[in-house]
Amino acid sequence: MTSTSEAMAHLVSHLNGLYLCRETQISRLYEYLVRLCPTIIVYGLRSTAKTSVVKTLCATSHSLYAYIDCKEFFTNKMSLSHFIDHLKTILDQFVANANLKTKKSSKPVFSQCIIVLDSMDSNHHLINTSNNEIITSLIKIQELTQNVCPISCVFMSCQSSEWFCRITSSPVSAIQINFDNYSLQEMSTILTKDCPKGYDKHFYQNYVNIIVKTLIQMSSNLSEMRSICLAYFCKYVEPITSGHMCATDSAKLYKRFQPILVDIIEDISLKVVNSRADRHSWPDSMKYLLISSYLSSYNSVKNDKKVFVKYEGKKRRERKRKIVTEERDFSGPKGATFERLLHIYRALIELNAENDDQ
Numbered sequence: 001m002t003s004t005s006e007a008m009a010h011l012v013s014h015l016n017g018l019y020l021c022r023e024t025q026i027s028r029l030y031e032y033l034v035r036l037c038p039t040i041i042v043y044g045l046r047s048t049a050k051t052s053v054v055k056t057l058c059a060t061s062h063s064l065y066a067y068i069d070c071k072e073f074f075t076n077k078m079s080l081s082h083f084i085d086h087l088k089t090i091l092d093q094f095v096a097n098a099n100l101k102t103k104k105s106s107k108p109v110f111s112q113c114i115i116v117l118d119s120m121d122s123n124h125h126l127i128n129t130s131n132n133e134i135i136t137s138l139i140k141i142q143e144l145t146q147n148v149c150p151i152s153c154v155f156m157s158c159q160s161s162e163w164f165c166r167i168t169s170s171p172v173s174a175i176q177i178n179f180d181n182y183s184l185q186e187m188s189t190i191l192t193k194d195c196p197k198g199y200d201k202h203f204y205q206n207y208v209n210i211i212v213k214t215l216i217q218m219s220s221n222l223s224e225m226r227s228i229c230l231a232y233f234c235k236y237v238e239p240i241t242s243g244h245m246c247a248t249d250s251a252k253l254y255k256r257f258q259p260i261l262v263d264i265i266e267d268i269s270l271k272v273v274n275s276r277a278d279r280h281s282w283p284d285s286m287k288y289l290l291i292s293s294y295l296s297s298y299n300s301v302k303n304d305k306k307v308f309v310k311y312e313g314k315k316r317r318e319r320k321r322k323i324v325t326e327e328r329d330f331s332g333p334k335g336a337t338f339e340r341l342l343h344i345y346r347a348l349i350e351l352n353a354e355n356d357d358q
Contacts, residue, residue, distance in 0.1 A: 087141075
């Protein structure tokens with residue numbers, strides 16, 4: 001086995017130790033990146049370790065990479081500008097390091113560039129626009145850069161790869177890697193690693209199995225399951241720390257823990273309902289303040305008089321006003337002065353008082 005093969009095997013083994021139950025995905029992803037595949041699609045639901053695996057693999061494979069989170073951009077213009085900046089940076093770094101191949105240097109020599117676009121399904125400008133300029137440019141990245149360096153593009157989303165075929169005008173051969181949900185056994189294996197100090201690993205695994213088997217049908221989110229296990233473990237071992245039970249009394253511990261499991265199930269089931277109830281329990285002043293913040297951020301200053309003051313001038317057509325509002329929402333909020341926010345807040349309060357009097 002050559003030194004390069006040994007390094008590859010060591011890297012894959014290291015990643016398998018960091019991210020349990022993802023051996024197949026790690027091996028495939030590393031294999032296709034080494035082959036310099038131009039387009040790779042990674043998809044899977046949240047909390048399936050896809051982002052962590054991709055970022056760690058890029059950082060430890062001696063490759064220049066740019067990580068772009070698509071949730072941060074409101075428009076195509078912002079996305080394209082950010083993408084160009086990242087591309088220029090990594091190309092400059094690649095060219096600067098190209099001379100190291102012929103010189104003796106302790107610095108790593110980069111053999112390829114990787115561009116990662118994460119959370120693509122959260123940006124409707126990217127996945128809902130046919131023939132999108134950014135996606136098309138990334139597919140043809142080798143042609144645009146005139147093969148200056150090998151570049152691999154990794155597209156990540158929670159949805160399946162159907163969106164990629166929908167927005168590309170021509171069929172593109174892309175490697176697809178699915179990070180599926182963890183099974184009950186896999187989740188139990190991963191969560192057992194969080195065993196607190198001073199407790200037997202087998203004892204903590206029994207506790208984790210109780211949580212996972214009870215809640216797996218309601219939630220398959222690994223992060224949420226980990227938080228529940230860590231938060232309620234003190235309740236589970238409370239009879240042991242008080243001296244009333246032993247660690248071997250599994251049946252008694254489970255029977256005492258059952259009411260807490262019922263509470264956990266109710267919390268998960270009523271999570272959405274509770275969040276809505278919290279919103280309705282806010283005071284009126286807080287509600288009006290939030291509405292004022294939104295209106296001052298999205299409405300133009302020239303429309304304040306028309307909206308918040310009695311005005312008998314001509315009204316714009318409903319159709320045009322809807323179009324303007326839609327474009328304004330997509331462009332993101334604008335800055336507003338505190339004085340303007342306060343005036344809008346007072347106008348809403350007065351309007352509400354008039355309606356109450358009527």
